[in-house]
Amino acid sequence: MGIVLGPNRYGKAETRVVRVSRGADGTHALTDLNVSVALSGDLEDTHLTGDNAHVLPTDTQKNTVYAFAKQHGIASPEAFGLLLARHFTASQETITGARVEIEEYPWNRLGPHSFSRDGSLVRTASVEVSGATETVFGGLAGLTLLNSTDSEFSGFIRDGYTTLAETSDRILATAVDARWRFAAPEAEFNAVFSAARDAMIDAFTGTYSYSLQQTLFAMGEAVLEACPDLTEVRLRLPNKHHFVVDCTPFGLDATPEVFHADDRPYGLIEGTVVRED
Known part of the structure; x- marks a missing residue:
């Protein structure tokens, strides 16, 4: 050999x-x-x-x-x-x-x-x-988005190592990395970038989220609907966790208004949304 x-x-x-x-x-x-x-x-x-x-x-x-x-x-x-x-x-x-x-x-x-x-x-x-083969991808990195409500996470698998509590109201934050593939090597690239970025932002803002996976699909779907020149969108969404700070030991009420932003470890959601022929 x-x-x-x-x-x-x-x-x-x-x-x-x-x-x-x-x-x-x-x-x-x-x-x-x-x-x-x-x-x-x-x-x-x-x-x-x-x-x-x-x-x-x-x-x-x-x-x-x-x-x-x-x-x-x-x-x-x-x-x-x-x-x-x-x-x-x-x-x-x-x-x-x-x-x-x-x-x-x-x-x-x-x-x-x-x-x-x-x-x-x-x-x-x-x-x-x-x-003779030419392939073009566009995209963006570091698009930081946050919804301060309209996000839940519940009904997930529980086993002997699960300590996470279910929640019906949480902060949802992420820093979007997106990569989209053009159907042909010639397009109005600047116009597509603006339309894809705006579609992702609108989908993130307007989706009541039961999981970041659901939000990922909504964002990818919105991009493909807004941009007929694209065939697929690959998304990478880190879950930027925000945990409620318990202020009751200080004699204050329990309303969730103060949060600790934790940078690691973090959930990482990845997926590709594809336009079918």
Whole structure:
């Protein structure tokens, strides 16, 4: 039985690029990205013998990100990722596959050329090009949501290790990580992002929740209903637990108004909502 090289890829991770677009009226637009490139193809020799003849340096990949941001601008993370992935696979004979993953950090406008960072929300995109196959994912991370009521949790399995009390009224909080797949590699990416984000927020806000799993499905379903360009939504929802603080020892009433926000351990709910053919 021999030992052989398995699947492999290499690239330049986390190239930070900030693009300032200068309008004729003096108004600036700001795009802030973190770009990671990974390439695959005819790369066996570099692993087995150290022959780098088929290797496009990762420093070149970094420079390409900067040059393309200058030359082409950044219409959206998805479009920029497609531009890069198509370039690497089309321009290099030894490179047959490219994956580009992008995080975009949103900024709020304060004036013509002034901005403030928009909280913890990060827009995400992932593009893979291999031969004639192109796959595009959009998404977001760190969308923190909280309902202070309209959430229950009861009727669950109880065994010898169960101490959790059932509740008919609790805080439901999460930090959403979502990833959605486009049916085709061309779409109105910015419009889809806004519609998907708003649909998730509306579903979270408007769903009376008996479990975070139920809320997850409601959010995914809302995204697919709002965005016909999407075929599936993958959601990762940590349950950000809030526990009532008992203030009765201090001579105060038992109304649940003060909570302890506990960061770990936490429940983690994951699921994919898919559009059927």
